[in-house]
Amino acid sequence: MLSRSASNLYWMGRYLERADFLCRLIDATVRLASLPASHGGAGPAWESAIRSAAVDDGFLARNLPMDEAHVGWFLTLDPENPSSIRRCLECARSNGRAVRTSLTLETWEAVNDAWHEVQRFGTTIPDSTTLVRIAETIKDALLMFDGAAHRTQLREATYWFLRLGTTVERADNTARLLDVKYHLLLPRTEPVGGSLDYFQWTTLLRTVSALTAYRWVYRESVKPWLVADLLIFNRAMPRSLIACLEDAVWLLDQLAASRGRRGPANRIASTSLRTLAGSNIDTLFQSGLHEFLVDFVGENNRLGNAIAEQYLF
Numbered sequence: 001m002l003s004r005s006a007s008n009l010y011w012m013g014r015y016l017e018r019a020d021f022l023c024r025l026i027d028a029t030v031r032l033a034s035l036p037a038s039h040g041g042a043g044p045a046w047e048s049a050i051r052s053a054a055v056d057d058g059f060l061a062r063n064l065p066m067d068e069a070h071v072g073w074f075l076t077l078d079p080e081n082p083s084s085i086r087r088c089l090e091c092a093r094s095n096g097r098a099v100r101t102s103l104t105l106e107t108w109e110a111v112n113d114a115w116h117e118v119q120r121f122g123t124t125i126p127d128s129t130t131l132v133r134i135a136e137t138i139k140d141a142l143l144m145f146d147g148a149a150h151r152t153q154l155r156e157a158t159y160w161f162l163r164l165g166t167t168v169e170r171a172d173n174t175a176r177l178l179d180v181k182y183h184l185l186l187p188r189t190e191p192v193g194g195s196l197d198y199f200q201w202t203t204l205l206r207t208v209s210a211l212t213a214y215r216w217v218y219r220e221s222v223k224p225w226l227v228a229d230l231l232i233f234n235r236a237m238p239r240s241l242i243a244c245l246e247d248a249v250w251l252l253d254q255l256a257a258s259r260g261r262r263g264p265a266n267r268i269a270s271t272s273l274r275t276l277a278g279s280n281i282d283t284l285f286q287s288g289l290h291e292f293l294v295d296f297v298g299e300n301n302r303l304g305n306a307i308a309e310q311y312l313f
Contacts, residue, residue, distance in 0.1 A: 001157045005102065007312040008095040009158060013165025015092035016111070016142055019085045021173040022075050023139040025049055028207040030132055032200065033068055046071040052173075052180045055083050072131040077123050085138055086123075089115045104152040110145035117141050157258060164251045164307065171244035171300050174231055177207060179293040201227050208239045228289060229281040241296060245273040248303065255311070265306040272299050 032045035046066050050056045053075060064070040078084045093115040100108060117137050125131050153159040181204050201222045205211040210230060217234065218226050232241045248269045256262040276296075284292045 001161075003312055005099050006157070006161050007308075008098045009102070009161035010165040010307070010312060012092045012095040012099075012111070013162045013167075014169040015088040015095070015165075016114075016145060017166045017169040017173070018083065019088035019092070019114075020139060020142045021169075022053060022083075022085050022088070023135040023142070024207045024209075025052055025177070026072060026075060026131060026135040027139075028203045029071075030068070030128060031203050031206070048180045049075065052177050053083060054172075054176055055081065058083075068128060068131070069125070072128070073125050076131065076134050077118070077121060077125060079123060085134070086118050089118050089138070099158070102158045104148070106148035106152045107145065110141070110148040114138060114141035114145060157255065160251050160254050161311070164248065164255075167244050167247040167251065168300065168304050168307070170239055171241055171248070172297060174208060174239050174241060174244070175293045175296045175300065177204060178228060178231055179290060179297075198222055205230075210237060210239065213237055225281055225285060228284070232276075232284070233279075233281060242273070242276050245269060245276060249273050252307075263306070263310040265303060265310045268299070268303045268306050272303065 026049070029045050029049040032048070046068060049071055050059050050066070055074070058081060059071070059074055062074070064074065074081055074084065076085045079086060081087060089111075093111050096103060096108060096111045103111075118134070121130070121134050125134070149159065149162060153162070181200060198221070201224055202211060205214050205222070205227060208231065213234075213236075214222065214227065214230055217230060217236075220226075230237055230240065234240050235243055235246065237243055249266075252262075252266045252269055256266055
């Protein structure tokens with residue numbers, strides 16, 4: 001496979017996963033913003049959305065108010081924001097069109113349909129109902145893509161690069177979301193374990209479709225350290241950090257076997273997985289969860305750069 005085709009597939013996976021994450025993030029933020037001002041309210045909720053999406057510098061440069069109308073529009077339909085849902089789907093479709101012959105009809109149509117769905121909303125959001133409808137519509141369209149790719153693509157380099165992009169992006173999103181909740185959302189006047197803290201952690205679990213999984217695994221009320229344990233160390237949880245690293249290692253091994261050689265990306269992914277597997281939630285909380293998550297995001301970026309140098313240039 002040409003490096004250009006590998007790059008198109010890898011970034012297609014990343015852009016689609018980013019769009020899906022933004023849909024989930026918006027739905028969760030609308031829930032958090034509905035709390036009264038005495039319980040956090042809209043301001044911190046929408047600030048946390050901007051921070052979780054890692055677009056705070058771009059948003060602040062626009063000098064826009066930190067409220068639902070402006071943050072919601074910036075994250076969904078803003079044609080000038082390279083990380084908006086609209087732009088992510090546009091870039092994913094462009095990358096998919098470049099490798100159209102490598103994709104099954106069902107996979108391509110799912111990407112194309114997602115792009116047309118977001119286009120129907122135009123470039124303005126008149127109310128919060130429309131904002132939620134955008135998020136739900138695109139999330140459903142992207143689930144169709146996942147199903148089409150899983151059911152119809154051959155298990156070879158095309159599928160592996162597509163899934164590798166998804167996996168790297170998903171790890172980054174989960175880590176950032178955890179860090180923002182732990183480091184930013186809870187007001188200093190609120191106790192850890194209080195009603196607001198419980199609601200925020202529950203909403204975070206909903207964001208990554210893990211609330212049912214949490215109840216199944218732990219069978220008790222939502223506790224911060226157990227949420228962190230689920231989203232960092234539980235190998236059965238598809239969006240956990242360790243599950244993402246395991247997927248990355250496996251996908252890179254498949255690519256290495258098909259090409260007959262390993263490279264720096266394989267070593268970085270394997271080392272990151274061994275390091276994480278050798279730790280536990282108690283150790284992380286003692287050394288600092290925020291510091292761990294910042295380091296993880298940095299290592300995940302290093303993995304992404306290594307993948308690019310090894311396969312995409």
